[in-house]
Amino acid sequence: MSTKKQTKKTKAYIPREQWPFIEVLADEFYRSFEGVEVYAAEIIPQQTNVLLKFAQKKLPTLEGLEHAKRIRRVPGADKLQVLLCLASALPEQELTSLFATQELESVQVVTVSISKYAPLNREQYEAWNKSWPLTFREDTRLDPKFSQEDFDTIRSNISLLDHTTVVCRIVDPATNQVMAEERDSRDSHPLHHAVINSIDVVAQKERELAGGVGRMKRAANQMVGEEEETQKSRYLCTGYDIYITYEPCAMCAMALVHSRVARVFYNIPSKTGALGTNYKIHAHPSLNHHYRVFKNILDVSDVLDSTLVDQEL
Ligand SMILES: [Zn+2]
Structure with a gap:
């Protein structure tokens, strides 16, 4: 007494790792890490809002780095690092003197290296995320489908x-x-x-x-x-x-x-x-x-x- 199973006629698509051939993708899919120097402020969490407002008003915008998370936690310390602007956008001295005028002189500035490019696949994401946290949403909608x-x-x-x-x-x-x-x-x-x-x-x-x-x-x-x-x-x-x-x-x-x-x-x-x-x-x-x-x-x-x-x- 078996109930008849309805067999759905949907194709089972095989994941890319199991394809019996190779897709020739554009060069950016094979790119390795290329870093760009960015100033980050090391602060205690309570300073976050003041600092973000300051950055918005006084500093050049971080264009082209939308794939980078703005804030990261400093491991093992109750401190945060907040991205400010590209190191190439202004000399560090100018940045610290701007801090002084905003009563933020206690803030320490560090230079961090962030991936210049947004990761296009999980492999790049995992490798590049190590230097600074990035956002990545795997989107396979446009991927070729093979059964x-x-x-x-x-x-x-x-x-x-x-x-x-x-x-x-x-x-x-x-x-x-x-x-x-x-x-x-x-x-x-x-x-x-x-x-x-x-x-x-x-x-x-x-x-x-x-x-x-x-x-x-x-x-x-x-x-x-x-x-x-x-x-x-x-x-x-x-x-x-x-x-x-x-x-x-x-x-x-x-x-x-x-x-x-x-x-x-x-x-x-x-x-x-x-x-x-x-x-x-x-x-x-x-x-x-x-x-x-x-x-x-x-x-x-x-x-x-x-x-x-x-x-x-
Ligand atoms: Zn030919």
Whole structure:
């Protein structure tokens, strides 16, 4: 007599630490501690309000350090340290003479080193918080989400590609339909890289559909509203996934920006690569579209004869 359990059809997302590949994140995610010198006043708790008012009225503001807590307790003493202003903002002598005019001459000024940047992940938070307490709220809402099923799809897409050369496959993740799969053909033309060739195939298909409204146009229209249709329908690969055997070069990485792809999965880093090796074009702050990049999808030994691993592609 067992009651039937209702099986909920929600995907179980796998935490980042257990992903079978690596996300290529912007440099700031790998940044180590960089300190900035800040004056702090050492006071007894009863002086807090007077001191904060003084700082607000008389001292330069602590701009850009909103991630630092303003007050910390001095361990083992009934004392507090309150951040005042950047040490570079005024000489310490000037600060102490300002204290004298406010009858705060008993206050001791110390210089502390605080993380210049807000921590972006728990690892940075734990390391940087040691020098001065910081605020950190882990926000995983924008993180990519993968289930085991997604991993299987990704692995199967990339394992089917011929790793003896550069091959690029463009997939619509909504339907798993392969929109294009082309190889490098720069022996026929120097610009015929696998990515460019594949985007070309998607463009050709789009032109063939030009009589009606293609899927890509429909998707773009839904996203932006009809008034911008003409402009946005130029973005060929909106929302598509790219699977590629080797890390794309700068030209291909830029072509992927312009065609608005969503995610790039490449298996093997390359010497001229622009998605992690030399640049991180996908995360460049001045570009108006960013895509996610993942690398090392499969073990190289599973897809390539070991003698070929170091060849330049
Ligand atoms: Zn290229």
